[in-house]
Amino acid sequence: MTDNAHNRQDARDAGERLVAGHASEDPFAAAFKATRMPMLITDPRQQDNPIIFCNSAFCKLTGYSNDELIGTNCRLLQGPDTDPSAVSRLRQAINAEEDLAIDILNYRKDGSKFWNALFVSPVRDASGEVIYFFASQLDFTDIKSKEAELARARHLAEEEVALRTADLTDALRAKTTLVHEVDHRVKNNLLTIASIVKLQARMTENSVVERTLMSVLNRVEALSTVQRKLLNDEEVGHFDVADFANTLMLDKIGALKRSDIRMTTDLREVVVPATKASPLALIINELVGDAIRRGLSDGGGEIHLEIRRLNGHFLIRVVDTVSPVDVDQEEAAFSETMLEACLKQLRAKMDRVVTGHRTDVSVTLSVKD
Amino acid sequence: MNILIVEDEVLLAMELESEVEDAGHIVVGTAVDSRQAIELIDTTAPQFAFLDIQLLDGPTGIDVGRYLSAKAIPFVFVSGNLKRIPEDFAGALGAIEKPYTMNGLQNAMKFLESVVDGRATSLVPPPSLVLSPAVLATLTA
Numbered sequence: 001m002t003d004n005a006h007n008r009q010d011a012r013d014a015g016e017r018l019v020a021g022h023a024s025e026d027p028f029a030a031a032f033k034a035t036r037m038p039m040l041i042t043d044p045r046q047q048d049n050p051i052i053f054c055n056s057a058f059c060k061l062t063g064y065s066n067d068e069l070i071g072t073n074c075r076l077l078q079g080p081d082t083d084p085s086a087v088s089r090l091r092q093a094i095n096a097e098e099d100l101a102i103d104i105l106n107y108r109k110d111g112s113k114f115w116n117a118l119f120v121s122p123v124r125d126a127s128g129e130v131i132y133f134f135a136s137q138l139d140f141t142d143i144k145s146k147e148a149e150l151a152r153a154r155h156l157a158e159e160e161v162a163l164r165t166a167d168l169t170d171a172l173r174a175k176t177t178l179v180h181e182v183d184h185r186v187k188n189n190l191l192t193i194a195s196i197v198k199l200q201a202r203m204t205e206n207s208v209v210e211r212t213l214m215s216v217l218n219r220v221e222a223l224s225t226v227q228r229k230l231l232n233d234e235e236v237g238h239f240d241v242a243d244f245a246n247t248l249m250l251d252k253i254g255a256l257k258r259s260d261i262r263m264t265t266d267l268r269e270v271v272v273p274a275t276k277a278s279p280l281a282l283i284i285n286e287l288v289g290d291a292i293r294r295g296l297s298d299g300g301g302e303i304h305l306e307i308r309r310l311n312g313h314f315l316i317r318v319v320d321t322v323s324p325v326d327v328d329q330e331e332a333a334f335s336e337t338m339l340e341a342c343l344k345q346l347r348a349k350m351d352r353v354v355t356g357h358r359t360d361v362s363v364t365l366s367v368k369d
Numbered sequence: 370m371n372i373l374i375v376e377d378e379v380l381l382a383m384e385l386e387s388e389v390e391d392a393g394h395i396v397v398g399t400a401v402d403s404r405q406a407i408e409l410i411d412t413t414a415p416q417f418a419f420l421d422i423q424l425l426d427g428p429t430g431i432d433v434g435r436y437l438s439a440k441a442i443p444f445v446f447v448s449g450n451l452k453r454i455p456e457d458f459a460g461a462l463g464a465i466e467k468p469y470t471m472n473g474l475q476n477a478m479k480f481l482e483s484v485v486d487g488r489a490t491s492l493v494p495p496p497s498l499v500l501s502p503a504v505l506a507t508l509t510a
Contacts, residue, residue: 184449190468251472254475
């Protein structure tokens with residue numbers, strides 16, 4: 001008898017002794033043999049810790065016969081793709097005589113792979129010495145492949161999302177570029193219009209023509225200031241009336257070069273949709289412009305601009321105390337027409353109270369409109 | 370002061386020239402692209418420049434700005450899109466946003482003159498002028 005055959009016989013004998021120790025009607029032994037859970041027992045006291053007993057579920061799982069399995073070490077289930085670190089953890093647990101649950105890639109007799117949820121546990125006798133190792137296996141290849149399938153599906157979905165996101169980002173970039181391009185052209189055109197008007201005003205020798213052109217320029221520039229304020233805002237499509245009014249007032253104060261005309265402001269942030277920006281800007285421009293025109297006498301005076309919300313409404317108020325001068329009737333009438341048109345556009349209401357040298361104009365409109 | 374205007378829109382350049390001259394300065398040249406601008410900088414040695422960013426040969430105003438600042442010539446950007454200006458302003462004193470108003474331009478010019486002369490008394494520029502971080506730091510120092 002060769003050593004190998006001898007060892008095999010020893011393993012078989014040990015298995016038979018183990019079975020003989022249990023009456024045939026022992027329900028535990030019967031359960032061990034009949035369960036659908038693949039199970040085996042090894043004998044660590046024999047050379048190379050061979051399998052001494054395994055149930056038919058284990059034979060079915062691995063494709064080996066009982067004869068082939070008895071006397072061999074469980075490593076016969078390992079193959080090229082078995083993770084060496086899993087094998088080494090298994091070896092350590094056995095050397096340390098500890099329980100171990102581990103997922104390991106195993107091979108059947110026909111070379112096919114299966115994922116094995118392996119549980120190994122030492123069995124001790126009354127003195128505490130390890131006499132057997134018990135191992136149960138669970139083929140979870142199906143779960144593993146479903147996981148892989150899910151991961152693959154998720155990966156595909158992620159790729160699709162990334163692709164769509166790139167498309168949308170490109171579209172957004174194109175749109176943003178277009179908006180900036182259009183904004184740039186509008187700004188340039190407004191400045192070109194202003195330049196044309198100024199050029200003609202410079203060239204004319206007729207003071208009425210010059211005054212008329214400057215009056216046009218004044219309104220074009222109010223609209224230019226609106227355009228400048230529109231896209232700068234984080235909230236594109238909105239317009240901060242107070243910010244506009246502040247710029248307008250500072251522009252005018254700087255240009256008047258009249259220390260005897262004092263301008264004061266009380267401006268609270270009021271944000272309106274961009275569609276209201278132009279008529280609102282023109283209203284403020286006309287009201288302040290009118291006060292300046294009436295106040296351009298030697299006496300000077302004060303002009304106060306107030307912008308705020310009031311009981312769910314939006315208030316623009318210009319109060320001036322000036323020594324009035326005769327204004328150009330045509331210019332005043334034109335200004336009034338502009339004002340009326342803008343008020344109508346916004347469905348706004350205007351109250352004008354004149355007391356002596358004091359003029360108090362309030363324009364109110366609904367913010368929600 | 371001798372001033373160079375770099376602006377690809379001839380009408381706008383003409384009007385700006387009139388405004389600059391009305392303020393008592395001399396316009397030594399107007400350029401419509403970066404090549405012409407650099408040529409004029411070399412030949413006319415301006416003391417100040419108004420510089421558009423989008424020129425006939427593309428958004429090259431920034432490069433012209435760096436050329437000016439290498440030569441220690443103060444300048445201001447005049448542009449419809451201030452977001453195009455790099456963080457360091459390419460050495461510009463500041464920026465005037467288009468479309469500027471006549472008053473806005475005059476107020477900005479007055480303030481810039483005081484910065485160039487080193488006698489800026491106000492820390493607050495007019496709303497028509499955005500100062501560069503470097504100039505702001507100098508003014509508050």
